[in-house]
Amino acid sequence: MLKDITIGQFFPGNSLLHKLDPRFKIIITGIFIAMLFAAQTFTALIPGVVFMIIGYAASKIPFSLMIKSLKPIIPIIIFTSILNLFFLDGIVIFKLWIIKITYDGVTYTGMMIIRIIALIAGSSLLTYTTSPIALTDAIESLLSPLKKIKFPVHELAMMMSIALRFIPTLIEETDKIMSAQKARGADMESGGLIHRAKALTPILVPLFVSAFSRAMELATAMECRCYRGGEGRTRLKQLSSSARDYLTTSFSLIFLNMVFLLNVYMAG
């Protein structure tokens, strides 16, 4: 069912990761991604993976959840692995007719699989431990220098938080409408491509109708509460950074340095 998707979901908690300032969490996620992509060898990937495991341990998010979040990307992993495995040149270790597997192909594919898995699992931690509201507040704060060049930072953040806020609502709505149409005998599981595309009409039309009416209602409700953009707006929850945030960021920077050192060391 649609409800089983966990990517981008927020799991409330009280762990170290939940308590970190969301701005720093975004920065640390950036550093983490840099760790994975700066690594040029297997050994250099280790700090990134270890960092991710520490993150999961510190977040108290169940490991099974991480495995579940990886399910949807399995096809992508398989597809890119096959491409990399068979089409990279280098020292040939296996050859059958026109199929050849090279040493470079194997190492590159292995590294890529680890990279993708760590990337998805690690960056999912950001959304698992940060509420959408906190996340957009953090983005607004991080982008605020752009206000100087008249970039509508607040409006962008508001749009993002509204969009994020309504994803679960829309998923629930879609589920409901699908059930209602199935109850009327709508057939969505069989038939060719055209038939299936046509079978979507009974779902998409009500979904759009309700999404638009919801948007109108929300706009009215915001106007009723005198919303008029970001100018002079104060917050209920102020973002504040503490020693904890700086320490965690330094910790992640140490790991990034380890990657660079390992790169140099392994190459030499």
Add this chain to the structure above:
Amino acid sequence: MTAVKTENLTYTYGIGTPFEKTAVNDVNLEIEQGELVGIIGHTGSGKSTLIQHLNGLLKPTSGRILIDGADIWDKSANRRDVRFKVGLVFQYPEYQIFEDTVEKDIAFGPKNMGLSDDEIKKRVIETAEIVGLSPEILTKSPFELSGGQKRRVAIAGVMAMEPSVLILDEPVAGLDPRGREKILAQIKTYHAKKNATVLLISHSMEDVARYASKILVMNEGSVYCYEDTPIVFSKAEELAKMGLSVPQITKVFLKLKERGFDVRTDIYTIDFAIKKLLEMKN
């Protein structure tokens, strides 16, 4: 004859996640054909989850569901046919409307059944009449109609499949008193005309008291009781513990009894109350 039967029906949401919850727990039910059953229960008592099992929308975690004696999750069973037999009207069904005319929207179900054009036309006209939609409305866009009319179009869309079991999840929620009356009376008409089994979820004890012959009380995912209407409403104290109540008129008579008047307490409709009071007077 038993129309709907469940055996040890259990359903658990989100197995293996922090949100795991058993919504329906070991439900054993036998509903006779032609019965009009009111389903009551506190929010989150598992009513909506239970009814979504009866037409095969949800697959039970364990247990069986039998419609007219056949297991709907049997390998040879076709769930789509089950859905034509067991019509389900969801809460706020007007949100499922999608066609550009009322007629086409009511015809969606019958069309999916693969009926002939003549038969579809006949059913659309017949059900539109049951739910009190005048013929000139049929060619209009459903999005131009009032809330109550939309609701009736959506209910007609399910009735047009002529299900032998009709289930409605709070069909009158959010309507004005006159709209409520109309729709409930129309459901009763369908029940009588087609000799159908009707299951009606409602939060209004008055509505349930007036229309249902039997009442199913759900509490925390389990069936608390399934009895004739008077028997259920004689358990006022037990119902109160579950956050439910009895019809207002029953409360009045309970209070009268408390103050020492010699009155019956199995009174749950106003008509019946008037009759009994007049009897006492004479």
